[in-house]
Amino acid sequence: MSRLISQLSHVNLKLLQTFMVVAEYASFRTAAERTYRSASAVSAQIRQLEEQLCVTLFHRTTRSVRLTDEGRQLLDCAQRALQEMEDGLRKIRETADVQRGRVSLSCSPTIAASRLARVLAAFQSDFPGIEVSVRELTSASLFETIRNHEVDFGIGPQIETSEFSFEPILEDPFYALVPKRFISTSKSTIALSTLVNMPLLVLNSATALRDMLEKTLAERDLVFTSRYEFAQAQTLISMATAGLGAAILPKVMVPRDVDSSVWALRIVNPSLQRQVAVITLRGHTLSPASTRLVQLLRQLIGDPDEAPRHVAEPPPSTGRQLCGKSAL
Structure with a gap:
């Protein structure tokens, strides 16, 4: 075996390719058909290879x-060498793609407003040669851009469907910003049944958050x-601060410094939360550049300091937020 390997440096690669085809089909005639040569030409190449290696193959x-x-032994050696060469060429192509690629994505407005900026800044610092384009869209439009191949992937809600693939990256509970004139409390939570007795401020029907809320209320025979x-979630915050109603928001949009006129209360009974995910068409493979951006999303989309201040009873710190999926 070692003698064969030492002699391979002098072997014409075309002879090795012909040898591998003959070995695959165990036929000189079939190998000739596959390589568009005559059977005599294939036989001559195998004889030449045997003479160079001084062995019968x-x-x-x-x-x-x-x-x-x-x-x-030669076939095993050649197959390993071919695989290593293919792996090397693939890595070279991926490196080149990452240096000068292009990534396009659609993103849920609440994630774009609260978490996307620092991910993109880190990505631009690591890969300055990659062009990134972002479209901020509500759920229905977001899924449509993925379906139509207008973007490489989306960041948004996980839904029940076989059309798309979802990789969870953030678990995001729902909160209510409740004007203090509506309620006095020493708790950090509020039951959904209590909340619906107040005028509510909600996002419009184009959002998955609204759809989730309405389905949950219907299951419990509750109305609002x-x-x-x-x-826009920021508009809900302004309206709640003005005392016009209780705003229902994902936690990522609850201000770190909550206005003193409102409570920031986690919704319970049931506990509502969305799962934010990287969304692709099922069977679609991300480019090397897109894969690098998704890796950064996994690492940076959580925030250990995101718990809102001025809640009635601040929950204990739990460190970096868990990764998971979405609903807005």
């Missing part, structure tokens, strides 16, 4: 062609009243 009869022991609907 095939047992030939009128009915069969099979590898000798030396032929099997709202005179206002908005497309």
